[in-house]
Amino acid sequence: xxxxxxxxxxxxxxxxxxxxxxxxxxxxxxxxxxxxxxxxxxxxxxxxxxxxxxxxxxxxxxxxxxxxxxxxxxxxxxxxxxxxxxxxxxxxxxxxxxxxxxxxxxxxxxxxxxxxxxxxxxxxxxxxxxxxxxxxxxx
Numbered sequence: 678x679x680x681x682x683x684x685x686x687x688x689x690x691x692x693x694x695x696x697x698x699x700x701x702x703x704x705x706x707x708x709x710x711x712x713x714x715x716x717x718x719x720x721x722x723x724x725x726x727x728x729x730x731x732x733x734x735x736x737x738x739x740x741x742x743x744x745x746x747x748x749x750x751x752x753x754x755x756x757x758x759x760x761x762x763x764x765x766x767x768x769x770x771x772x773x774x775x776x777x778x779x780x781x782x783x784x785x786x787x788x789x790x791x792x793x794x795x796x797x798x799x800x801x802x803x804x805x806x807x808x809x810x811x812x813x814x815x816x
Contacts, residue, residue: 679743683753683767683784687725687732690762691788706760707732713755717748736767743771753784754791761789768796779803 687710689703707725714725714734721738734756740746753767767784771777781799785792803809 678739678741678770678772679746680739680770681746681749681767682737683735683749683765685734685753685756685763685765685786687734687756687760688762688764689760692762703732703760709759710734710756713752717752723749723752734765743773750784753786757786757789757791763789768799770802 687703687707689706707727710732711725714723717723721740722736723738724735726733726735734752736749736752738746738749749767750769753765756763756765763786765786767786769782769784770780771782774780774782777795779801781796781802783794783796785794799805
């Protein structure tokens with residue numbers, strides 16, 4: 678299982694010296710991201726929209742295997758590469774991740790760099806989110 682939930686505030690840079698130039702570049706960046714999102718084959722939540730003058734990406738889903746959702750992680754990193762002022766979080770639960778089968782992991786995007794962390798508020802999944810599986814033998 679590969680469950681994910683995330684958001685990104687899309688910004689061309691961490692500093693805006695000239696708002697008009699920044700806005701023009703941001704529009705081009707968002708148009709490129711929109712084309713990339715339209716080509717995605719992901720059947721889950723993948724949304725890019727402007728709110729209060731700023732673009733945001735929202736994503737979420739629950740695939741049977743990580744291989745079906747690799748595009749999500751690639752998109753998250755791609756936003757950082759094309760818009761290095763962007764920031765956001767992507768929470769992932771991947772029961773196929775060696776050494777992290779019982780964790781919620783967080784990808785953090787800040788200044789174009791993606792780093793991975795364990796989410797302490799939701800990990801370990803068992804017993805934090807779910808009860809342990811109990812095998813009962815018949816008497």
